[in-house]
Amino acid sequence: xxxxxxxxxxxxxxxxxxxxxxxxxxxxxxxxxxxxxxxxxxxxxxxxxxxxxxxxxxxxxxxxxxxxxxxxxxxxxxxxxxxxxxxxxxxxxxxxxxxxxxxxxxxxxxxxxxxxxxxxxxxxxxxxxxxxxxxxxxxxxxxxxxxxxxxxxxxxxxxxxxxxxxxxxxxxxxxxxxxxxxxxxxxxxxxxxxxxxxxxxxxxxxxxxxxxxxxxx
Amino acid sequence: xxxxxxxxxxxxxxxxxxxxxxxxxxxxxxxxxxxxxxxxxxxxxxxxxxxxxxxxxxxxxxxxxxxxxxxxxxxxxxxxxxxxxxxxxxxxxxxxxxxxxxxxxxxxxxxxxxxxxxxxxxxxxxxxxxxxxxxxxxxxxxxxxxxxxxxxxxxxxxxxxxxxxxxxxxxxxxxxxxxxxxxxxxxxxxxxxxxxxxxxxxxxxxxx
Numbered sequence: 001x002x003x004x005x006x007x008x009x010x011x012x013x014x015x016x017x018x019x020x021x022x023x024x025x026x027x028x029x030x031x032x033x034x035x036x037x038x039x040x041x042x043x044x045x046x047x048x049x050x051x052x053x054x055x056x057x058x059x060x061x062x063x064x065x066x067x068x069x070x071x072x073x074x075x076x077x078x079x080x081x082x083x084x085x086x087x088x089x090x091x092x093x094x095x096x097x098x099x100x101x102x103x104x105x106x107x108x109x110x111x112x113x114x115x116x117x118x119x120x121x122x123x124x125x126x127x128x129x130x131x132x133x134x135x136x137x138x139x140x141x142x143x144x145x146x147x148x149x150x151x152x153x154x155x156x157x158x159x160x161x162x163x164x165x166x167x168x169x170x171x172x173x174x175x176x177x178x179x180x181x182x183x184x185x186x187x188x189x190x191x192x193x194x195x196x197x198x199x200x201x202x203x204x205x206x207x208x209x210x211x212x213x214x215x216x217x
Numbered sequence: 218x219x220x221x222x223x224x225x226x227x228x229x230x231x232x233x234x235x236x237x238x239x240x241x242x243x244x245x246x247x248x249x250x251x252x253x254x255x256x257x258x259x260x261x262x263x264x265x266x267x268x269x270x271x272x273x274x275x276x277x278x279x280x281x282x283x284x285x286x287x288x289x290x291x292x293x294x295x296x297x298x299x300x301x302x303x304x305x306x307x308x309x310x311x312x313x314x315x316x317x318x319x320x321x322x323x324x325x326x327x328x329x330x331x332x333x334x335x336x337x338x339x340x341x342x343x344x345x346x347x348x349x350x351x352x353x354x355x356x357x358x359x360x361x362x363x364x365x366x367x368x369x370x371x372x373x374x375x376x377x378x379x380x381x382x383x384x385x386x387x388x389x390x391x392x393x394x395x396x397x398x399x400x401x402x403x404x405x406x407x408x409x410x411x412x413x414x415x416x417x418x419x420x421x422x423x424x425x
Contacts, residue, residue: 046409048389050333053279079252093253100327105424113248148246165278165328166386166394169424181280213250217425 024107024155024174027126027135032155033144035120035197038137045134045163052138053162053180055122057197063188072096076191076208078158080176082109083214085168087158087178089186096189099182102161102171103216106132109174110156111214112148116190116207119143121197127173134173136163140180141187145210158210159183170216277330280304282354284337286325297323299339301354312356313364320344328386330354336412338368338384338393349384351393351412360415368393368410375417379405385424394424 023029037057043050074092081088082103089097103109106128120142126135140160146152158176160183161167167179178186190208192199201207276283283302288295299313317323321343329337334354341348349368353359359366369381372395379397382405388394391413397405409418 046389046392048391050390077253079250088252090253095253105422111247148248161332162279163332163390164386164388165330165332166388166424167278167328169385169394171388171424179278179280181276181278184280211248211250213248 023153024157025125025127027128028124029153029155032123032125032139032142033118033153034123036123036137037121038124041137043134043136043138043163045136047131047133050163052136053140055138055140057121061188066185066188070189076189078186078190078208078210080109080158080210080212081214082111082212082216085170085216087176087182087186089189097182097186099178100167101158102164102167102169102177104172104174105170105216106172107174108216109172109176109212110148110150111212112150114145114147114150114156114210114212115201116143116192116210117146117152117201118207119187119190119192119194119199121194125175132173134163138162141178141183143183143187143190145207147210158186160187176212273325274302275325275327275329276304277334278328278332279334282330282334284325284329285309286323288323290319293319295319295321295323299337301356310356312354313352315341315350317341317343326384326386331387331390331412333390335390340384347381349381349393351410359412366412366415368395371415372408372410372417376408376419379408388424392418396424 025032037055039054043052072091072094076091079088080101085101085103087099087101088095122138122140123142124137125139128134142157142159144152144155144157150156156175158178160180161177162180164171171177192201192205192207272285272287274283274285281304285300285302287298294316296314296316298311300309300311302309321341324340326338326340336351337354339350341350350365351368352365358364372381378400380400381395382398383396385394385396388409391411392409395408395410399405407420407424409420411418
């Protein structure tokens with residue numbers, strides 16, 4: 001009986017890999033969900049040391065300077081096409097942004113319908129083993145999403161990227177990597193709006209919807 | 218007789234487990250997508266165009282710098298001039314120029330900047346094939362007195378059984394991503410080109 005259970009459970013995990021990993025960044029599951037800035041520590045990616053961007057949380061940013069005057073109306077919606085490795089953001093019928101991204105290579109970015117539940121200015125992400133080990137402080141402009149069976153605590157997100165520049169090609173550990181300059185623009189555009197360096201969605205403050213579809217090459 | 222209830226219980230439990238798992242929210246299921254019909258202008262990163270008569274600018278991923286390419290077309294040659302633009306103070310500095318026959322086309326790949334903005338790579342398509350030039354953003358020589366390193370030639374010397382199909386971007390601060398085919402036409406490996414050591418690293422996974 002036990003063996004029957006194990007066989008079925010094992011089959012289910014193998015056939016559905018997104019269920020197997022505890023979170024998008026296994027080395028920092030809980031920490032990655034919190035605002036975290038470390039301007040002293042180096043990052044590591046693909047066996048190389050990299051200096052993270054310095055982040056000043058006290059800096060006041062006027063979103064209008066980033067976005068200009070917003071004129072769009074209607075619901076905001078983000079589409080991530082894994083096949084073409086492209087993100088398109090719409091407000092109503094108006095296309096706000098269309099940029100290349102990098103989805104999961106070492107772990108697939110899950111397709112589905114999601115909502116942004118939290119956004120934070122920066123956090124730390126780590127995970128992987130051996131040559132794939134990564135340790136990345138100051139990951140900028142992080143927009144966490146949940147839905148389609150992916151819980152918030154799994155930590156899947158759209159975020160800026162300072163450790164590679166291979167956009168248009170799968171390169172992440174499950175999150176949606178964006179050029180930092182694109183992520184900044186999207187961060188100030190999406191709902192919920194940020195109160196300081198954190199934005200949390202709620203009943204009266206719903207997050208922007210995200211549809212992830214297609215299959216990474 | 219005692220065995221039968223056990224088998225029956227196992228079968229029922231297995232059935233219940235499968236049933237339970239099947240009603241859990243499905244993950245990885247493809248949503249139906251209909252993109253809105255959109256018109257007008259929107260934000261998108263500049264895309265390099267291989268047109269010598271036009272000026273092309275491609276930004277760094279952090280938005281701090283941009284590489285500008287300007288082609289000056291003559292009767293037999295095209296002079297390509299590359300300059301670095303600073304977004305903070307608007308300054309502009311010429312860092313590289315190259316004269317190529319009109320049968321060759323130079324272009325700036327979208328992922329041209331290294332993640333730390335120290336290096337840049339360019340693509341040159343000519344009659345003899347496609348080359349990839351790497352050089353320093355500062356304009357300083359990359360190797361002793363040489364301003365640039367050309368990847369394709371080095372790669373062909375080192376790996377004659379592989380042919381570069383694409384150079385897509387940067388997998389790390391010094392690592393350029395190279396995809397290849399084998400000389401028999403089958404799918405080859407991906408490689409890093411380590412700019413710091415000017416060496417190639419064959420990878421076990423492919424970066425499509």
